[in-house]
Amino acid sequence: QKEVEQDPGPLSVPEGAIVSLNCTYSNSAFQYFMWYRQYSRKGPELLMYTYSSGNKEDGRFTAQVDKSSKYISLFIRDSQPSDSATYLCAMSVGGGADGLTFGKGTHLIIQP
């Protein structure tokens, strides 16, 4: 079993829909959870950063962490064609970028 599992997609939804992206993990020591967005031929950029369990909201984006189930989610409301990208979940024990373990990424397509 890989440390972090993420469905690679592609996931295709119409513009304006709510998007749900998910990851599961096996290492219970992970405390910090991140979502990165990666456009084609670009480097990843940090989208959301959460510590331990709970929810965090930033504009149209909401990140959820359920440590008891080892399950994290990213929700995108009112999705836009510009949200089309690969979304990578990442997690670490110590925080920040140290010891980051990434998922494979989910390729998201928002249809206009």
Added chain:
Amino acid sequence: EAGVAQSPRYKIIEKRQSVAFWCNPISGHATLYWYQQILGQGPKLLIQFQNNGVVDDSQLPKDRFSAERLKGVDSTLKIQPAKLEDSAVYLCASSLMKNTEAFFGQGTRLTVV
């Protein structure tokens, strides 16, 4: 603020040749990372520097990969000799210090034929 600069953007080499990638981190960032991202996979850490010292190189294939960060600023990653399975995007990232957000460059796409 300028981002992380990497060069070249693309490189095609034959197997058994050598190749080098260059990274210039964001000014003042003490921590520098090199990641390998194979097509369809998430980035995998190869090596982490704190200033000019190595913090973690546990996943660096040391028989063929080497990296240095002279004077704690720019860094180079070298592969010698290259194998077909080294085809990937090599990403450089930097952060102000340990355990803070990392900013990624655009990467160097390496194709080994």
